[in-house]
Amino acid sequence: MNWDDVIGIRDTELVSVDLLHFDTNNPRFTPDRRPGEDTDPAIIAELARTADLSELVQSIGTSGYINIEPLVVVVRDDKLVVLEGNRRLAALKALRNSDYARYAKLSAPEFGDEIRATFENILVYRVEREEDARELIGFKHINGPQAWDAFAKATFAARWLDSQLEAENPLKLIDIANRMGDKHATIxxxxxxxxxxxxxxRMDVFNLEDRYKRAFSFSHLYTGLSYPEFTEYLGMPKPQRDQDPSREPVDTEHADNLRFLLTWLYGSKERDLQPVVRSQNPDLGRVREVLRSKSGTKVLEQTSHLDDALITATPKDRRFSKHIVEANGQLRLAMETLDGFEPETQSELQEIVNSAFKRVQLIKATVDVQMSGLEASKEK
Incomplete structure (x- = not known):
């Protein structure tokens, strides 16, 4: 088809919905939000699950589609692909095809022929190249009502930056961040x-599809990389915000370390390994503590047990202080509820109390002896 006969470049025209195709490279389709197939039903179902499509379906189905803001399209592989407006396209396709709506578990309102007629031809604006639409799309989805998540933003910005490699007047990442309306440091x-x-x-040390959980916590990685313990473990130079990020940031000699780190963050379905970082707080900080210790790091690499690695990484004096403070706190709480002890039903607690008392005596004796030795050495 000669698309120039349908709509010219940089023109805005009414185009049949039947001619419009979803953007299967949409940055919104992050690893945990990617449709199972590149088909209309699968894409509509995924947007219904992750992008509040039901609300849009109800609105358009009740009031009709209003041609105010055009969808942005480009010709790709001899198809008219929607770069901006995939949610609106999904809502229209679901309203036009009840099978699509049922598959996506969308409930559409009842509407008559007058409303249905607004679903047929919609306003689109055609760009010559995908990069011609980047500034508009980036700003809208960083700040708009349906903002992308962090990985989608990163994908969009990285693709934009990559496109500058052969540009006559290439943009820096700081320029791209400004056009996207976001803080440069975050991007x-x-x-x-x-x-x-x-x-x-590329190095075949990790594959996002192999992560243990469907959910993808991208923030674990970009937050971790802000800590020197993480970048040093990967042989990465400290990121300089006045320079564009390297496309090969990890020293190749640290490929195994990269595999370990990403597995700690995201696990491995194939190897049946759960991530050791269950939640960013406190687990990311605990990994950071482990990476400060060679012995602790070795334990984590060999076992993937964060608790064991943290014990190895924590000096005994710090562990002793921590345990004593925690034990004292628990004993204080026990004293506050001492009147809750019932000899008739809790007689076994006497043995536990006696055992605790012996441990306290031993700890006290050891501490007293060492403190006496310290005072004696000071007097000399």
């Missing part, structure tokens, strides 16, 4: 983490 961290993931896939 820089996200794009750096994105390049780390892409490098891991």
């Amino acid at each position: 820089h961290r996200m794009v750096t983490a994105y390049y780390v993931l892409m490098q891991a896939e």
